[in-house]
Amino acid sequence: xxxxxxxxxxxxxxxxxxxxxxxxxxxxxxxxxxxxxxxxxxxxxxxxxxxxxxxxxxxxxxxxxxxxxxxxxxxxxxxxxxxxxxxxxxxxxxxxxxxxxxxxxxxxxxxxxxxxxxxxxxxxxxxxxxxxxxxxxxxxxxxxxxxxxxxxxxxxxxxxxxxxxxxxxxxxxxxxxxxxxxxxxxxxxxxxxxxxxxxxxxxxxxxxxxxxxxxxxxxxxxxxxxxxxxxxxxxxxxxxxxxxxxxxxxxxxxxxxxxxxxxxxxxxxxxxxxxxxxxxxxxxxxxxxxxxxxxxxxxxxxxxxxxxxxxxxxxxxxxxxxxxxxxxxxxxxxxxxxxxxxxxxxxxxxxxxxxxxxxxxxxxxxxxxxxxxxxxxxxxxxxx
Numbered sequence: 001x002x003x004x005x006x007x008x009x010x011x012x013x014x015x016x017x018x019x020x021x022x023x024x025x026x027x028x029x030x031x032x033x034x035x036x037x038x039x040x041x042x043x044x045x046x047x048x049x050x051x052x053x054x055x056x057x058x059x060x061x062x063x064x065x066x067x068x069x070x071x072x073x074x075x076x077x078x079x080x081x082x083x084x085x086x087x088x089x090x091x092x093x094x095x096x097x098x099x100x101x102x103x104x105x106x107x108x109x110x111x112x113x114x115x116x117x118x119x120x121x122x123x124x125x126x127x128x129x130x131x132x133x134x135x136x137x138x139x140x141x142x143x144x145x146x147x148x149x150x151x152x153x154x155x156x157x158x159x160x161x162x163x164x165x166x167x168x169x170x171x172x173x174x175x176x177x178x179x180x181x182x183x184x185x186x187x188x189x190x191x192x193x194x195x196x197x198x199x200x201x202x203x204x205x206x207x208x209x210x211x212x213x214x215x216x217x218x219x220x221x222x223x224x225x226x227x228x229x230x231x232x233x234x235x236x237x238x239x240x241x242x243x244x245x246x247x248x249x250x251x252x253x254x255x256x257x258x259x260x261x262x263x264x265x266x267x268x269x270x271x272x273x274x275x276x277x278x279x280x281x282x283x284x285x286x287x288x289x290x291x292x293x294x295x296x297x298x299x300x301x302x303x304x305x306x307x308x309x310x311x312x313x314x315x316x317x318x319x320x321x322x323x324x325x326x327x328x329x330x331x332x333x334x335x336x337x338x339x340x341x342x343x344x345x346x347x348x349x350x351x352x353x354x355x356x357x358x359x360x361x362x363x364x365x366x367x368x369x370x371x372x373x374x375x376x377x378x379x380x381x382x383x384x
Contacts, residue, residue: 007031009032010028011094014098015038015101015111017046018143019174020100023067023174023177025071025181036071037073038075038078046061050063055346055352059375065354070368075376078109084111096184097116099126117199126180126202127200128180128202128204130142147204147208153208157228172204233254237256237285238286239253239261240254241253244301246301256318260317278292305321337365338356338364339365342354352371
């Protein structure tokens, strides 16, 4: 499918660093775009971080590799007039320009949308920042965990006893990358329709809001903040949420509709619970949820989580033992989906498993076929 990818023939000039911006351009690269990554001399900071020191020492750390395969890598000093001119020359020939400087920095460098619209009237210009190009806090810098604090998601995570807790992975960074790639695709379509320059403004805070849209709508409409749910389901239904089991493992359960509730009761060995007037419908279950929850908790302690998972799966009731990521990788589902591609990286040709896009297209996975490159590997021969 590599000869027939949807963005084949599209050239992207990538002036982004860290996670959100590079993840955006990584998605575009996997969809077939030629991505030219411009870095400062020595490369961006993430090249020197990650779990494998031997790769970090080579400027190919896992923190960099995760979202920078399939790109051409060029080193240019944007404060040097001659090298800045080279960036402008590249921009003149690009379809897409992506930067994630703090608002105002690109303009001060001479890479603002006004300058690039003049030299390339058909360019899709995408700015990615923490809070956006407008608004009272638009000027502020931030990283994922700072935006988690600003967005309110921390105050709905965890429990009252532990206080606000951030999400473990930098999910706002990566969601922002996806959001930006989506926006660029829309910009390319609009550019093709109108023939005009497109300006896209992507903010991490906006993305965080879309990632908790139901919470946002509820609070914006009612004015009431939401409680911390810990490991409970958003529905707060007594037949959904997290349960301890015999071997100490946790089971996450979601028996939300009537069929699932009845089948859950049957699996637990108590089909009569589904006909008890206290729990015969969603309203009565909500009114008497504490008693039902206690019964469920007692039953789930009679078997290990893996056994419950297998029995509930057979009955068609959504449930999963709470797993470590390493256990999920061992299940084989991601491999069957073609979600990961191992490529040799660095002097020792270390095999690094890299992610593809989060969907299959025409029955195929879209994964990288060229490994992350050293800083400046394509300077000045990026066109080769």
